[in-house]
Amino acid sequence: MAAKVRIPLQITWHQDIVPYPMPICVVTSRNAAGATNIAACASVFPWNVSDDHPQMVLVTRSSSRTSTNIRETKELCLNFMPARAAKAVVPTGRPADDAGRKPGLEGLALEPAARVAPERLADAIWVAECRLADVVTPGPEQNNLIVNVLEIWAAAALVALPKRRRLRASGVGIYFGMEDGRFYFSGARRPRGYRALPRAKVPALTWEHAAEHAMARVPALFRSTAKRAVEQALHAEGKTRVTLADVERLRPKRRPPAG
Numbered sequence: 557m558a559a560k561v562r563i564p565l566q567i568t569w570h571q572d573i574v575p576y577p578m579p580i581c582v583v584t585s586r587n588a589a590g591a592t593n594i595a596a597c598a599s600v601f602p603w604n605v606s607d608d609h610p611q612m613v614l615v616t617r618s619s620s621r622t623s624t625n626i627r628e629t630k631e632l633c634l635n636f637m638p639a640r641a642a643k644a645v646v647p648t649g650r651p652a653d654d655a656g657r658k659p660g661l662e663g664l665a666l667e668p669a670a671r672v673a674p675e676r677l678a679d680a681i682w683v684a685e686c687r688l689a690d691v692v693t694p695g696p697e698q699n700n701l702i703v704n705v706l707e708i709w710a711a712a713a714l715v716a717l718p719k720r721r722r723l724r725a726s727g728v729g730i731y732f733g734m735e736d737g738r739f740y741f742s743g744a745r746r747p748r749g750y751r752a753l754p755r756a757k758v759p760a761l762t763w764e765h766a767a768e769h770a771m772a773r774v775p776a777l778f779r780s781t782a783k784r785a786v787e788q789a790l791h792a793e794g795k796t797r798v799t800l801a802d803v804e805r806l807r808p809k810r811r812p813p814a815g
């Protein structure tokens with residue numbers, strides 16, 4: 557077992573030593589005059605994961621413009637950014653200058669949102685359009701904003717992909733806090749998927765000839781895994797024979813070649 561040392565609790569302790577990984581999230585909000593503000597806010601977590609009352613919570617500094625804007629105008633977009641956008645996100649984490657401008661945001665294009673006034677970031681891979689529901693104040697310098705999720709949008713190219721390929725293609729970005737004057741990020745380069753439940757013990761099922769014949773179209777490399785998946789699904793349905801109809805129902809359809 558690795559020896560441990562006690563780490564003193566200091567401000568932003570969750571980002572200390574081995575930090576709490578967070579999504580690279582950028583909040584777009586508007587002030588009362590209608591000007592859009594763009595600010596990194598990675599401490600964003602699901603608060604109510606039910607589908608009838610979906611909510612997120614944002615942990616914000618109460619003096620930030622983001623917090624002030626949301627308390628004033630209520631609406632916001634949570635823009636989850638890919639790791640490749642991390643460098644472009646960094647200037648959003650700096651305070652605005654005396655003229656109220658935040659230099660260096662040229663790399664972040666805006667596009668209209670569907671349900672709220674603040675725009676979405678065009679390069680976001682996942683966006684939640686939200687409205688303020690409640691403010692919790694754990695301390696004088698912090699506001700936790702509980703927001704209702706009105707709509708969710710995802711990059712269209714990702715939606716049809718299976719999970720592992722989707723994670724790779726999205727390049728989902730992870731933030732690891734600030735240290736030595738630098739913000740640290742990474743991406744999910746080699747996502748792995750591990751079986752959630754132990755593999756069920758499934759007795760071999762009897763395959764009808766037509767069903768067996770249909771499986772011959774599956775490349776040999778994947779055929780036994782594919783047959784096993786069909787058998788597991790049918791076993792769960794209480795069946796002992798595999799018919800052609802079962803195979804057609806359970807095997808994912810191959811897309812016709814484009815063009």
Ligand SMILES: Cc1cc2nc3c(=O)[nH]c(=O)nc-3n(C[C@H](O)[C@H](O)[C@H](O)COP(=O)(O)O)c2cc1C
Nearest residue numbers: 595596597598599615616617620621622649650651
């Ligand atoms: C990647 C990243 C994540 C950040 N996450 C948070 C956060 O979760 N909460 C927060 O209050 N500030 C966070 N910050 C710092 C704010 O972005 C920073 O205080 C900024 O000046 C706020 O801008 P605003 O005043 O325009 O809202 C983060 C900064 C970076 C670069």
